[in-house]
Amino acid sequence: QVQLTESGGGLVQAGGSMRLSCVVSGRTLNNIGMAWFRQSPGSEREFVAAFTWSGRDPYYADSVEGRFTISKNTARNSVFLQMNNLDPADTAVYYCAGRTTSGVLRSDIQYVFWGQGTQVTVSS
Numbered sequence: 001q002v003q004l005t006e007s008g009g010g011l012v013q014a015g016g017s018m019r020l021s022c023v024v025s026g027r028t029l030n031n032i033g034m035a036w037f038r039q040s041p042g043s044e045r046e047f048v049a050a051f052t053w054s055g056r057d058p059y060y061a062d063s064v065e066g067r068f069t070i071s072k073n074t075a076r077n078s079v080f081l082q083m084n085n086l087d088p089a090d091t092a093v094y095y096c097a098g099r100t101t102s103g104v105l106r107s108d109i110q111y112v113f114w115g116q117g118t119q120v121t122v123s124s
Contacts, residue, residue: 002026002113004096009118012086016122020081022096022115029055029072033099034079036070037108038092038120047106048094049081059105064090086122093117 008020024032035050049060049070058070069082079096098113 002032002098004098004113004115006094006096006115006118009094009120011121011123014086014088014122014124016086017082017084018086018120019083020094020096020118020120022079022081024077024079024098027098027113029074029077029079031100032113033102033105034070034072035097035099035105035111036079036081036094037097037111038090038094039117040092043092045095045108046092047108050105051079052105053102061106083120086120088122088124091120091122093119 003025005023012018033053036048037045038048039045047061048064049068067085072079095117096115097111099111103110
């Protein structure tokens with residue numbers, strides 16, 4: 001059974017930084033494609049960042065390019081999202097997600113494993 005467990009959310013001022021973590025259990029990062037999504041109240045779930053199917057290259061939404069960095073530690077079977085220069089528009093529940101096939105990275109229907117989410121709130 002695959003489980004994804006996020007941590008690291010909280011409250012931060014605009015311009016600040018925050019790092020989210022996602023621990024994967026039940027499957028190694030070598031055979032699961034990982035991504036981060038977010039969802040704010042009244043909005044659809046939005047793609048944030050992902051690794052390509054090879055696991056080598058990152059891919060970002062335009063809205064976070066240059067500010068957010070996705071990374072991983074295979075020894076810890078964990079994926080991270082470093083968020084810098086945060087803006088109130090980044091306020092959302094952030095989810096890590098995993099897929100078992102290649103495909104459109106930014107499409108949430110590709111992902112079969114989801115964490116419970118962690119709240120990130122950016123104050124102005």
